[in-house]
Amino acid sequence: MDAEGGNAGEALLDVRGLTKIFGSLRACDGVDLKINRGEIHALLGENGAGKSTFVKMLFGSLEPYSGEIRWKGDKVRITSPGEARRLGIGMVFQHFSLFDALTAAENIALSLDDGSPIGTIAAKAKALSYSYGLPLDPYSLVGDLSVGERQRIEIIRCLLQTPDLIILDEPTSVLTPQEADKLFETLERLRSEGKSILYISHRLEEVKRMCDGATVLRHGKVVGHCDPRQETAASLARMMVGSEVSAVTRPPVDTKADHSPLLEIRDLSRKAATPFSVPLRAISLSVKAGEVIGIAGVAGNGQGEFFEAVSGEALQDNAGSVRISGKDAGRLSISKRRLLGAAFVPEERLGHGAAPLMSLSENLLLSRYSTDRKAFLGPLGTIRTATIESASERIIKHMDVRMSGKDPEAAALSGGNLQKFIVGRELDRQPSVMVVNQPTWGVDAGAAARIRQALIELARGGSAVLVISQDLDELFEISDYVAVMHDGAMSQPFAIAEATFEKIGLLMGGAAPEQAHPVGEIA
Template identity: 80%
Template sequence: MSANQDDANLLEVRGLTKTFGTLTACDHVDLTVAKGEIHALLGENGAGKSTLVKMLFGTLEPNSGEIFWNGQAVTITNPGFAKKLGIGMVFQHFSLFEALTAAENIALSLDDGSPISTIAAKARALSYSYGLPLDPQSLVGDLSVGERQRIEIIRCLLQTPQLIILDEPTSVLTPQEADNLFETLERLRSEGKSILYISHRLEEVKRICDRATVLRHGKVVGHCNPRKETAASLARMMVGNDVQAVVRAPAQGIETAQPLLEIRGLSRKPATPFSIPLKNINLTVRAGEVIGIAGVAGNGQGEFFESVSGEVPQQDAASVRIRGKDAGGLSITGRRLMGAAFVPEERLGHGAAPRMKLSENLLLSRHATDGKVFVGAGGMVKSDAIYAAAQRIIKAMDVRKSAADPEAAALSGGNLQKFIVGRELDRRPSVMVVNQPTWGVDAGAAAHIRQTLIELARSGSAVLVISQDLDELFEISDAIAVMHNGELSKPLPIAEATFEKIGLLMGGAEPGHAEHALETS
């Protein structure tokens, strides 16, 4: 390729292929990013987006294919070289030291020996000029997730990259913070910088991206101008067929229905210096309804889930009540025996043991509740019974797998999540608490999981969903409460809730709302 012919192309990728064993994660991927454009990389989870980006940033080596940078063929062997070329990356999961200040964290990655005060001054100037205000002296542990992302972006910008790769940047932001980020990105584009924007949120891609490359099963299925597409047509390209819309019939007679899960004045001291204390949380979930809890990650959702599930029991037995009885002092097993079921955020290592078969993972959460069916005399496990039950769940939830009873780690994230949700649904629980039900799950599977949660509620159970995905909460919830800094807002009925209202609450507006929650109960 001659340089003058393709002057405008900053990056060109041709036939890039990466295989892991028998799996081809990227299959002859072609991609061009022009100077001064925001280019979207779209695809479901497992489509190969991360693999492609890791090859561009030098953390993975391609098996074959070529990368051209400003028309020159390059081999990117490590992230240091990528940075030298002018490629910067902001990861989805941050790598910041919580006990250090923002400036110290930036200095660690710059590695050029300049004094911290200089770096702090530079970072402050840069942050204000891009509309991402940041106090370099603040301790990372005290910052919100949105502010931490700013540090990552500033850290990246300080290396004056020509191409910035952003991996799902808005998944941790409130809608208002996301708007702010988009302005910054448009500003960068106007300065001639290029941005590779990875996302599965179609609306924002339509809004800010100039071109899009869509990946499916490791292959490029199309290049398009997202502004000329509809969200539905983009989704069709990503998934390969139409995604079934979730149907939610309005809940009937909720006000008079029996409260199945009641949380009364739940407080919890922080277990570690960087965990969030829970402050006087009140919430009632009645038979037949789905309550959603929105909130930016790291505002106490994990601590809340642990307290409600009983992985960490409470001092005050009345702070959690299940089906009208005090459960605060009970373990997770005790609460399950009262009819509650739980799905944690992490699948591998929390909701499931990675190296154990699906049938064994079924036993994990149901050894006590279904003790008679699965465990025989003298504590012997009835392997036939758990195998049959696991196959029943696999069938009901359409779990795709390579063997009859594979290890949990052998399943894709979405399929494992279908199994974990199905494992609890199979019990017909009267209370279901789910943390991030469809995080990292492809669109088809996510729709399926959401539909089953709604159906469970309509059949007379109480369903509590904690999620960072606002679209999801608006799709399935009858009311949405917001968790911010360990406090929970009063639930807004879905008819009154708007993205803007919820977004303001996520950002910490309306403090001292705990009293309202009492009124609704």
Template identity: 65%
Template sequence: MTDAQGPQAGSLLSVEGLTKLFGSFAACNAIDLSVAPGEIHALLGENGAGKSTLVKMLFGVLQPSAGEIVWMGKPVTVTSPGEARRLGIGMVFQHFSLFEALTVAENIALSLDPKIPLAKIADEAATLSRAYGLPLDPNSHVADLSVGERQRIEIVRALLQNPKLIILDEPTSVLTPQEADKLFETLFKLKAEGRSVLYISHRLEEVQRICDRATVLRHGKVTGACDPRTETPASLARMMVGSDVASVEREAEPSLGEVLVDVKALSVAARTPFAVPLSNLDLQVRAGEVLAIAGVAGNGQGELFDAISGEYPVTDDQSIRLRGRPVGRMGINGRRLLGAGFVPEERHGHAAVSDMSLSDNLLLSRNQSDRKAFLTGGMSGVIRHGVIRQATQRICAAMDVRKSGEDPAAGSLSGGNLQKFIIGRELDRQPSVLVVNQPTWGVDAGAARRIRQALIDLARAGSAVIVISQDLDEIFEVATNIAVISEGRLSRPYPAGELSLEKIGLLMGGVHDSSSHAEGAHAH
């Protein structure tokens, strides 16, 4: 075995004909890829395109069914993540692999040499996280951290190991623009040191901005390799989804009706010692309006969703009104009966039960609101499976949910398709109020566009929509008005057209202008 064997002799990593079969399904089908030393290489593709499977094989989490991985000119078998790290490959997963009961430092220690003392690791992690603008307390427990903070741990953990190649899976999805800029500086620094980066993202602008080369995957196959800087976002998207991605359509001047959601002076104490308390929140959403709530993860978005949805009712009945009715102490199903629909952030184990069928998951959110249709009357509550299955098919057809089999388990769908189903489940009821937390987190471009369009269409038909999101592109795409949440406090709403990226970034960073509450009062 000599290093002249591979066709890309000068590359740090090259992959030939790499294939991974799950049963008869080829998640990756004869993938070729090469990463040169000191380049930032983008891996583009929709959800379910095989990106995650590919990088899991590179990182030793999965074993390839066929094909060859050549690392620094030598064919290697990466048997485990430990082996990958030893070779010099670091990885930041999209779905975090952290132990919730352990602290940040302990989680990092698990992937390092056991002989290094914990205090030293905590020190290094703190230093490194400061240097890269990813503030992190090494002694806090993972269970108490938000999604965004958990990702920071993963990034710091990978950087600590001083890798030759670092694989980043959707790293910026939970960062503010300013934080993302800092991360890019970090990546450029790594690149200048001669390290390579394999960068997975849906964000085409980002890829164009920082990547030297791009490999595009679709349905487990390579559909293109290019220099992203010479492409347009539209041409990249075309390679990715196989057809032109239209941007969403919206009216310039939507006509707004009566106030459907009215939150006044909502304060919620922190339920756990590490939750974010909400203080004196005001918001109003009118029929026909999409109110987007921007903010960095862990600033009270989850708590706000819990309060508005009624998953955790609040003490003051008057502080939340739906269609004029005070509902603060009402549970989630009471609010649904008033015409509200809810979509939480986490798909698995919150919005849906992964190992239950889609039709069972339909019953999950609509067991009371559609009681007459889905259950036979009386105390018995016998489920009418046939009716529910029909409704499931209707929703899947309406939202173009791609699935295997008639009524598969929710967990077998890709993230984008499951999210389309979860949103479609609520839209099917024609809710007069819809509250969505992170509607397109980890969802591919095609599904995201469809979901955003559905939200806009719902508002246009006369409903009030609240979208809580960290994705600023999404916010500007759908919002009529934008408010920013930071440390449990909400800014006044700004019309989407009046808010610049810079201003929103400042608000997200917790810079409240002192007159905001007074102005907000006038605006109502």
């Protein structure tokens, strides 16, 4: 197919020298980018490289400091998302903006300002969704839909406005591999219709597979334009990070060492606490000393509820349903579970793992006041500030946490650096059981490698490590065994050597284990 279409040689979008400054930070610094008609163009970069800032300027949510945007050959100023839509630019956000309690059609109607009756919109949305192979029931409640289905609503909502350019921000981060394949088919269909796509991702394999061109950002600057099909994943990663990312090494499990189970979960069930939370269904799992077990699953399949039940933020009815270091812990509070040797890292950093407006040393006390009572607290429960501050400095040094000033508030750190601190805070006490939810979500590659390596080393040192993650690459990198969560139930764990993306993907999508098991018969 001729990608250039009728206007040969003229780019659909031509951005030159786009710059955005926040205070002293140049979030985007003279970014050039060109997208032709019918092109899928990737925007690559680590977290904080300026990708989001750049697309927000394209979509009219932020105003550029300098630089120009040429749209279909004309210089334009995009002052609002409404203006962007009028020009023909649509966007599907990474974090969906849908109301759980409304139907799909109602959500779509909310974003259209034409006032057509809901029935018409529903019919149009349904027809469009089927024609693109993204079937959607417009009358279903958003709260009942899976993440993949919610994304379909966002895409359909975007397509209803017949855009020429569609911006997709990390679209596959919430999808199973099979759902992602479905999405790729849709994108290729759109390309064949002459529509252009700006595809933001950090998943290099899919960029290589799908995209015709790529622009790589680092620290707000363009470090290169390339044809991703001509590159390797490693060369793209090098461009993004700027240096070789040290590979995580996973030494084999020492078969001679003691492998008694340190964390046992037996027949753990939990009712849904709210209409939109997931009930847990008879989960059993045992994590032995020396090994890392990874739990895969699409977001919102009960991982958060599972974490709360294991950590003790939510108590169980049955004391034996969670056992830590050989003791029944199901009725114990999170502090008592910590005293049994367990450590926990929740998914949310700000507001859950750390209090945003408190200093790092205060946030160290947050999870360690019970286990380190003797060192951190004096008589009458007085806080030994000096001891805590020096412990906090030790963690900062060990994990290479970068920050400005001494002992800043947690909210002042970048996500990756705060995550290094929160993980380091728990590693520092050498826990015998470590449970981590999304250890490297939103963390740059260098920091992620460091956190992953630290988790493996903790396990090889004789601890039991349980990692919940949506990032399959990460799980393949660090796990000895993988189990999959779907709709509040968990599959049997299987050795990483027997795992494939297809098998895990099928389990993530809810296939019964027996269908997924014989790996050879699939695909």
